[in-house]
Amino acid sequence: MKRTVISLVVLITLFIIQDNVLYAQVKKGKPTKSKELLKCEKVSDSLIVVIQNLEAEISDIKGKNEGLSKENTDFLKQIESVKFLTVTNIKVENSPEGKTELTNKAKSVSKTTVLFEFMPNSIVPTGKKTVNVVLLDSKGKVVSPTNKKFKPISGNEDIACSAEMQVDYKEKAEKIKIGISHPKKLIPGKYKVEIYTNGYLSGRSDFVLE
Template sequence: MQNEENTLKNQANPEKPKNNTGRVVLIALLLISLILNLFQWYNSNQEAGNYETTIDSMAIDNAEVDRQLSLTKAELEQYRGRSEQLDSLLNDATGKIAEQEDKIRALMSSGKKSSANNAALRRQLEELKALKDKYLEEIDRLIMENQRLQSENDSLAVELSNNVTVTNSLQARLKVAEQLRVDRVSVTPQKKRAIGGKAVATSMAKRTEKIDACFVVLENAVASRGTKLISLRLVAPDGKPLAGTSQGTFVNVDNGQEMTATANHQLDYDGSSMDLCLTWEDESKPLVPGKYGVEVYIDGALVFTSSFTLE
């Protein structure tokens, strides 16, 4: 009886096991679909992250490009104006950097935001840096070479200056050695005697009618031979030269001024000692008492000064 009841129950629900199996399959399919969707979502997020990273890297490189270009130009241009060689080198560097900049700008404006483009941009930046370093090395070499040449020029200038100084010193010594000198200068104021008219020495200004200045032109082995202009100046107490019958003019070699001589004489000098007397003579007006200067010039150069006093 019991078995019959079970048989009847089974016959009443024949599809129940099949329905359970379908439900399990459906759940499994839903889980698989969910897993696939999650996987696709993860991949999409990963790709988006990589894309954002690429864009960020490109943005960093763009800023770096502007900075590197600016620094490169500024670092090189600071050496302009120091020499023609450096300026020529910098002109060449400017052209090369401009070419490199064009390549970099072309990559930046291509619009391709990819890792390959980013890598190419970085390579161009490295080439820019290498180009800058190359020109800095050449600039350094030129600067050091210019410094060496400047040092040599300075040494040569000092040596030349020393040689010029020595030459000038020798020339000055030679000029001094060539200059004729006088010695044993004797100045004698004279008056004429009332009887006989013979000239005799006097110390009185009002009686002085004639003044003789006698001296020896000394021997000089290095002086040039030929005509020498010997000039005598007797300077009155008022500062004016006495102008006698044999007066003349000459040019003072120290200041280039033309001066009045009390007496001039053309001496044919042969290198030996020579005696000479120059005279002032004027009976038209008396001299004034006081101190009188005596100056002897040879070819315009002052070689002797002295003074005497008339009462």
């Protein structure tokens, strides 16, 4: 790149000098010699080649910069991913009102219980964590929303949650249980559960009610 720029500067200088010589001759009424014109044309051709090479090098540098930018973005995402807790062994149980047996009949469900465990993460400090559970129907609408809202780290707006709970994270696998009460009858279809910890999406699962 540096050599190409130097070559370009030298050729531009030569071209200007040659052009000035030709201009001076024309101004004085002297006929221009074919050799001088050929020199000017050669310098001009060389300039075109150098400029093309420079454009190719600039394009190559842009491509490398874009690649580095993507690598940096991916690296930052990896760093960011270790800052929050991830949940595992997600299980969803639906039960009728006042009964312990489970059901997959939408009209019979009065409570949904979400069970999960935090995956150990030594980077995340132990202590109280706010867990928000969002239950979504097949149309993406929040089911049985509470009067509490939270702002996901990846979003710009507050969203309603179906349940919220303060959990004491102790860096070891412990079964967490969060219940969602349904004041209205659910309808058959596919449902999705999203679990957020301090605003970060920690895990998701889905289930179907008949």
